[in-house]
Amino acid sequence: MKRAAIALVLLVAGCSWGPEGGPGGIGRSDAPVTTSTSEAPAVAATAGPDGVQRISVSMTDDLKFVPDHVEARPGVIEFRLQNVGVTPHDMTLDDRTAGNVNGGETVTFTLTITKPGRYPFPCLYHAESGMRGVLEVNP
Numbered sequence: 305m306k307r308a309a310i311a312l313v314l315l316v317a318g319c320s321w322g323p324e325g326g327p328g329g330i331g332r333s334d335a336p337v338t339t340s341t342s343e344a345p346a347v348a349a350t351a352g353p354d355g356v357q358r359i360s361v362s363m364t365d366d367l368k369f370v371p372d373h374v375e376a377r378p379g380v381i382e383f384r385l386q387n388v389g390v391t392p393h394d395m396t397l398d399d400r401t402a403g404n405v406n407g408g409e410t411v412t413f414t415l416t417i418t419k420p421g422r423y424p425f426p427c428l429y430h431a432e433s434g435m436r437g438v439l440e441v442n443p
């Protein structure tokens with residue numbers, strides 16, 4: 305009991321930087337902001353002999369698209385959506401939807417996009433929770 309009290313005193317005494325101070329305190333709160341933006345490196349869709357660009361995207365129980373940043377050229381883009389968890393998901397892109405994808409299901413979602421640009425693809429069920437990705441169509 306007495307030893308615990310001393311340890312507590314040392315702990316409090318050692319913590320003299322205040323609530324937001326301490327070595328690395330501010331730097332550490334900055335670091336995640338620059339590294340955890342949703343702008344992960346883009347994964348390029350692969351064009352097949354038929355010219356269709358294909359990309360596999362997983363939908364996870366922690367409400368993420370993996371990858372969540374896809375790159376393609378104008379033309380036909382085929383998403384192979386694999387729900388690797390149990391939570392149902394959706395993908396909506398350019399006013400079209402893949403429809404409900406149940407846990408364990410794989411759904412093919414094919415779109416033709418002719419205009420270069422950035423096309424967000426949220427999951428309608430979990431967009432509020434940050435389940436969204438972006439398709440970058442480059443000329």
Ligand SMILES: [Cu+2]
Nearest residue numbers: 393394427430
């Ligand atoms: Cu979802």
